[in-house]
Amino acid sequence: MPALLRLEGVTAFYGAIQALKGVDLEVNQGEIVTLIGANGAGKSTLMMTICGTPRARHGSIRYDGQDITQLATHEIMRRGLAQSPEGRRIFPRMTVHENLLMGARGHKPAEAEAAMAEVFALFPRLKERLAQRGGTLSGGEQQMLAIGRALMSRPRLLLLDEPSLGLAPLVVRQIFGAIRELNRATGLTVLLVEQNAFQALRLAHRGYVLVNGAITMAGTGADLLARPEIRAAYLEGGH
Amino acid sequence: MAYALQQLINGVTLGMIYGLIAVGYTMVYGIIGMINFAHGDVFMVGAFLTLIGLTLLGGFGITSVPIALALAFIAAAAIAAVYGWTIERVAYRPLRGSFRLAPLISAIGMSIVLQNFVQVSQGARDLNLQPLIPGSIRLMNQGGFAVELSWMQVLISVVTLAILAVFTWLVTRTPLGRAMRACEQDLKMASLLGIDTDKTISLTFVIGAALATVAGLLFLLYYGSINFFIGFSAGIKAFTAAVLGGIGSLPGAVLGGLAIGLIESFWSGYASVPYKNVAAFSVLAIVLIFLPSGLLGRADVEKV
Ligand SMILES: Nc1ncnc2c1ncn2[C@@H]1O[C@H](COP(=O)(O)OP(=O)(O)OP(=O)(O)O)[C@@H](O)[C@H]1O
Numbered sequence A: 001m002p003a004l005l006r007l008e009g010v011t012a013f014y015g016a017i018q019a020l021k022g023v024d025l026e027v028n029q030g031e032i033v034t035l036i037g038a039n040g041a042g043k044s045t046l047m048m049t050i051c052g053t054p055r056a057r058h059g060s061i062r063y064d065g066q067d068i069t070q071l072a073t074h075e076i077m078r079r080g081l082a083q084s085p086e087g088r089r090i091f092p093r094m095t096v097h098e099n100l101l102m103g104a105r106g107h108k109p110a111e112a113e114a115a116m117a118e119v120f121a122l123f124p125r126l127k128e129r130l131a132q133r134g135g136t137l138s139g140g141e142q143q144m145l146a147i148g149r150a151l152m153s154r155p156r157l158l159l160l161d162e163p164s165l166g167l168a169p170l171v172v173r174q175i176f177g178a179i180r181e182l183n184r185a186t187g188l189t190v191l192l193v194e195q196n197a198f199q200a201l202r203l204a205h206r207g208y209v210l211v212n213g214a215i216t217m218a219g220t221g222a223d224l225l226a227r228p229e230i231r232a233a234y235l236e237g238g239h
Numbered sequence B: 001m002a003y004a005l006q007q008l009i010n011g012v013t014l015g016m017i018y019g020l021i022a023v024g025y026t027m028v029y030g031i032i033g034m035i036n037f038a039h040g041d042v043f044m045v046g047a048f049l050t051l052i053g054l055t056l057l058g059g060f061g062i063t064s065v066p067i068a069l070a071l072a073f074i075a076a077a078a079i080a081a082v083y084g085w086t087i088e089r090v091a092y093r094p095l096r097g098s099f100r101l102a103p104l105i106s107a108i109g110m111s112i113v114l115q116n117f118v119q120v121s122q123g124a125r126d127l128n129l130q131p132l133i134p135g136s137i138r139l140m141n142q143g144g145f146a147v148e149l150s151w152m153q154v155l156i157s158v159v160t161l162a163i164l165a166v167f168t169w170l171v172t173r174t175p176l177g178r179a180m181r182a183c184e185q186d187l188k189m190a191s192l193l194g195i196d197t198d199k200t201i202s203l204t205f206v207i208g209a210a211l212a213t214v215a216g217l218l219f220l221l222y223y224g225s226i227n228f229f230i231g232f233s234a235g236i237k238a239f240t241a242a243v244l245g246g247i248g249s250l251p252g253a254v255l256g257g258l259a260i261g262l263i264e265s266f267w268s269g270y271a272s273v274p275y276k277n278v279a280a281f282s283v284l285a286i287v288l289i290f291l292p293s294g295l296l297g298r299a300d301v302e303k304v
């Protein structure tokens, strides 16, 4: 089976700084794949490069068998990708409802309604806050909104950059449970960046380790969890 | 009292025109953080297009005023939309992501291009239009001073309010309006949600140009006389209105326009006509000292 997403030798730069140094990575249809790495390793850059901003300078990015390396960001996203980006990037002066509608771009109203009902089932909290402006939500609520907004387009590939950031442990478990459930029930493919490597590796089918802009290790979640060097570098601190 | 009422009527009329132009400044600033200095000249070109359109229609024997006005307006707005789009495409988009002053300089250049083009093609002298909508209502007569509300003033207010209502609906209730606001708040996130941000920015310029053209038409009908330089003073006034109301805020632009119109008209009525601009700009300076982000501008505090 061809991979849903395949990166080969991808590099990315911020001005003269090279943030990605030839990344090879694959995500198969129906998989949950996690990307772990230290602060500044280039995880968020990789997620954004997949979406064309910044654009990959070398290498190729293929999605669903087609080369998307040179496409404009909005064209890439319209092919069925969605991202809940680092820092959440909620539209602060739009209501929760409007933020969610932004995620459903191009859908018919009835479809958007159905997608919204699914999001509310996942995060009932959002339903209570429907008319509140995004900028006044609590950090955790904003995170829920960012994920909900990404789900509104009913994506085939969901890119989640640190969805657990700033959330209470109970909510983190709930979100991870939701990801697993969406994956199981709908076959949603997920590429997940997490600080919480332990939980991410337990959730994921496979994982990659990114160090200084390059992949240094890859394997199944269980495989990576068992490696001493992973335990030492990413799992110390009481999990 | 009667005199004050008359100044109020005149000021509101003028303020409506400024408000329509100011909306264009504030929209473009909101979405790409740039002062579109050529916007006043888009207004000026709109007035000329209307005049040319009316003259042509007269030549074809269409003399019914409402029909002629409607046709001239539609044609002028459509042409304005095309060059609003072109200006953005040619003069601003290539500079996006460049240093902040670059598009501003380009806009000033565009303003000069438009002024000179009209000066060369239409001449430098005032062009006149005979009053199309004569007549007025006498509201009161006090001590020999008659307060008059002309049908022209009624038309200006009605047209402006109707257009602002449609525009407000567009911005707050439609997918296009949501996309525009999304681009204004976080351009990159908008593109991550599949919004074609370049297209949205182009449409912003198109809508702004169409509004300025309406303002140009109303100006032409109201004053009956235009020249290639009207875009400069009206543009500066409308820009002041946008800043006074809080740049980036749509209701602020309208409020600012009304404020500038009223200041100008009351100052001309009670103090001195030559100093009316000084008065308007002084009020701007004073307001900005106490409210740096304008009357309805937001002091940017956002939760991170
Ligand atoms: N806009 C930018 N301009 C310049 N350098 C940047 C920019 N964004 C990221 N970088 C740099 O690129 C490198 C990778 O950053 P990135 O945000 O991808 O790391 P990350 O793995 O997501 O880190 P974290 O775990 O802290 O989120 C860092 O050295 C960072 O300083």
Ligand SMILES: [Mg+2]
Pocket (backbone or CB within 6 Å): A043, A044, A045, A086
């Ligand atoms: Mg990051």
